[in-house]
Amino acid sequence: MTAKQQLSEPLTTGIVRSLPIFANALLLTTPLEALAEAAACEQPDQSIFNMNMPLLLLVALIGATVGGLVARQRKAELLRLNEQLRQINAALKRQAKIESYAPALSYAPAATRVPDDQVLVDPRKQELISHLKNGKNFLRNQNPEKAYTEFKIALELAQNLKDPIEEKKAARGLGASLQRQGKHKEAIKYHSMVLSISEREGEDSGNTEAFGAIADCYTEIGDLEKAATFYDQYIARLQAD
Structure with a gap:
């Protein structure tokens, strides 16, 4: 073997061994559009799919990013609600439990x-x-449908009599009846009515319970941001009482 052959053999072997590396580098540096066009020429029946590959990859990356942000936001909301519930429990331990609709x-x-x-x-x-x-x-006998009917009649009577105190009781009872039936969006309407009557009459009896009930309803329907807002107001009133 000549000296020239001795020198060229390791050089040739090195080039052969380096081919996969060069190929990978070329694949990474080649524009995706060029790869799509090349693939389209070789396989015309799959050209549309291959040409859309960059767009599909972009959509997938965006979807993954947004999904991660939503998941982190949801986790933060749950942590906040957990802390709020802890504060509620602490406040209630300082008070005597009272009867509820x-x-x-x-x-x-x-x-x-x-x-x-x-x-x-x-x-x-x-x-x-x-x-x-x-x-x-x-309600005590687990019959929220009949309870709703009774409270509905009571609300109409209270409004006719212009009795805001009894009107609040009826509205609160309607909200609780709907909650028991799993109709949380409708329940929010009546619990919110308690707050409206308080604002109209210039007195706030029953507002603490209304804030808590509304927060519970929003939690049930999955609107944790609104639930947290009403829990904040509920906690503030519990701590002030």
């Missing part, structure tokens, strides 16, 4: 009892109180 909830809205010696002059007021009591009993 919706005992299955994590908190207990206040119930205003009509004094036994109260004199009812208007028979419609007697009917109103009767429907409120019936609705409350139906």
Whole structure:
């Protein structure tokens, strides 16, 4: 073997061994569009798919990025709600639990009892109180459909009598009845009515429970951002009471 052959043999071997590396580098540096055009020439039946490959890759990357951001945002919202619920539990431990129209909830809205010696002059007021009591009993007996009917009648009577206190009770009962039926969006309407009556009348009885109930409803329908907003207001009122 000549000296020239001895020198050329390792050089040739090195070039052969380096071919995969060069090929990979070429693949990485070649524009995707050029690769698509080349593939289209070799396989015409798959040209449309190959030409769309850069777009498909871009869409996939964008989808993965957005999905990751949404997942992190969802995790942050859940962590915030968890902290809010911890604060709620701490606040409730400092207070005596009170009776609720919706005992299955994590908190207990206040119930205003009509004094036994109260004199009812208007028979419609007697009917109103009767429907409120019936609705409350139906909820306790796990019959939210009948409770809804009773509270609906009570609400109409309270509005006719222009009695905001009883109107609030009826609205709260309607909200609780709908929650028991899993109709959380409709329940929000009646719990929000309690807040509207408070604003209209210039007094805020029942607002604490309304904030908590609305927050629970938003949690159930998956709107954690709104749920957190109402939990903040609920916690603030619990801590102030």
